[in-house]
Amino acid sequence: MTQPKRPVGRPRRHAEFDRFEAELPEVMTKRPAYNDGIGLFKGATGCTVWLKIRLPLGGVHNGRTVPIGGSVEIKKGKRASWTWQELIEERDRLQKLADHGKPLEATEVPTFATHAGEWLERKKSTLKSFGVTQGNVNRSLIPAFGKKALNAITVGDVNKWIGKKRATLKPGTVQRELNTLNAILNDAVRNGLIDRNPATWADKIKGVEARQRFVTEKEWKTILATCERIEQEQEDNREQTPHRIRGWLRHYVAWAYNSGMRRAEILALTWDNVREVDAEHTVVEVLNSKSDKSRFVSCTPEMKAIIEALRALPRMDGDDRLFPLSMTTLKRSLAALWKATGLNDVRLHDLRRSHATILMSKGIDPRTIAGRLGHSGTAMLAKHYAVDLGTRKRLRLLHNRSSEDVGV
Template sequence: MTGTVFKRCSCPPAVDAAGRRKNCPKRHGSWFFAHDVRDPSGRRRQVRRGGYDSAADARAALQASLAVTGQGVRVQDQRRVTVAGYLESWLERKKDAGRFRPSTALHTQGHLRDYWIPLLGHYRLADLTVDDVDRALASLRRQGTRSKRLSPSSVRRIHATLRSALNDAVRRRVIPYNPAALAELEPTRRPKVRPWEPEELGAFLDASAGHRLGVLFEVLAMTGLRRGEVVGLRWGDVDLDKRVLWVRQSVVQVGYESVVGQPKTASGEDRRVDLDASTAGSLIAHRLQQDAERAAFGAAYEEHDLVFAREDGSYLKPEVVSRTFQALVADAGLRRVRLHDLRHGQASIMLAAGVDMTVVSKRLGHSGIRITSDTYTHLLEGVGRQAAEAAAALVPRGSGAHRSG
């Protein structure tokens, strides 16, 4: 398969002795290339591109196009599909296949609607370059949204959406490479968490003990469950005799709706979380209170087998849980932290108690131990010193072991 390069300008056409059109020798106009290719139906089509500054640039583009079409990239997609069109179709395919958690689908749709389609949607997919993506990312970093600037970590999440969509385009052989995968991103550092100290946590648990959701916050603090996991916890997933629970579902808030789905990570599904005796006792007392509520509502009670529910048995809204937590923190006069910091606090306490990092990672349901290490390494200063002393104590030494050098 071959092609040709040629020049187009406003000068009258000139031909050589054989009647073939000659390229204009003047330094104006632009260079084009063209070549034939057969589409998947077997029909011959012509691929033509222009706007190159030199014949060398046009030849390089010709060779790239020949390589692309030789790899089976669909010509009709290459010629017509815009970035906006592909992103929208990709999102619909993912939704139809059920490969998105509801909250992920909502965030992905927002990334496409608010950022990528306005910035890149008008480009033809086949013409999108790394420079185009770099300029769009620079625009995100400069402008963000009307209400606030985007943090580097937010830009990375938004970028990940585009990279995933274009990976799909490469897999389908619509484009030869993923320009988003080669874009430059600002380096980010995982922020250091600063959960409550044990004294602060104890003060909060004492202050909230009389609240209807007090046991919910105790379970969060003493197990490290995520908010959606504790809201979705069912009595069928709790064994109070063995003092253990299993995380099998999670509730996320999508708009005003509470949607039941899988836990956040695959490693978080069906994970076993052991309970201490005090937390198990609190759950027993909570169950008795819930039985009284069920009896009071009678036939109007919604039975979902939930450990933590509204008075009528219906699902709690995750955002309501967070707002209730903040109100209780303010009433107790404690240092303000996020609800999610109760999860960090559980990790902090376990690491301070000398629990192995691998055990902590599994208990929290992290997708990998690296996340646990990156998040909590700064909490290990005292633990490391204790470990060094404990290891040294196991090594027998002679009486002269402490002589100075």
């Protein structure tokens, strides 16, 4: 008599993986065997689990570059530490990261101090005011955020720091330090260390206004006369200060006023940057601009006269700069100049603003002026340099200066 068949029950949820594991030899000698991306290797010391993940976009794993569509094998530890469901979820998690081009390995997020130090090292050769930025980082930012991991810095932390700074510093100073913090955290975002920059969402600093200081004709004459007086005093005291570099102050200030160039751009000029186009036209090539793009600045008659005067300036052998002095010497001398003029609210950058405004008053096209100053567009020109002063009458003090003072 035929025995009736026993009803077949529902197979276990992960029966396929159970059979896969049971069919493997007790000791394997080669690579892991895989079933649907989950692998096992039975060795002399036990069974280990592996996952095979396909990288459709390619990438890097364990220091090895994986081509597009390649796969990586990831060891996950002892088999006894994992259930089949946990392995499936881990496989799917890693595969999702790979499908989006994200790293499979957990990266340890550095502290702010570590990343800020690396950022400064990379920016040392390109940052125009490296010393100032380095001071902001070391004196202000690292004491506040240095020990925190980059991903642990919150919007609240930034706001708390802003509040403390505003209690003792001017709004503009705090804004400049915040700009440095923004630059470092934005760099961390670009390098995949954090998802977003918390400083982007911080409270705005009230009281920060775009500085709009222009030099009038009377003030310009005062500046030139003070330069000449200082240089005459230096010449009279030549024997007491034989090593002082003399004869450059008036030339430097006049060059800034006539060219609209930035402080560091002027200091970096060499004789190779001076190009005589023809008998009447001379230009200087600016290589170390803020935008890292070179530009040519045509010389005014006074700039050409300054070039000839600078050729006679004493300088060390091998120094081919137009102005053979350091940034420290320049800053110290300009600070003394502004104090001597009595114009305490004037800075060198104001001569650049004045230059742009005078060109605007002469009807020169804004794009031409922006190109001379080294801006890619006219937005910065309108915001910080050549402000619409309303009427030609209000520009008269600037407009009446001789064409030999400023021109293109």
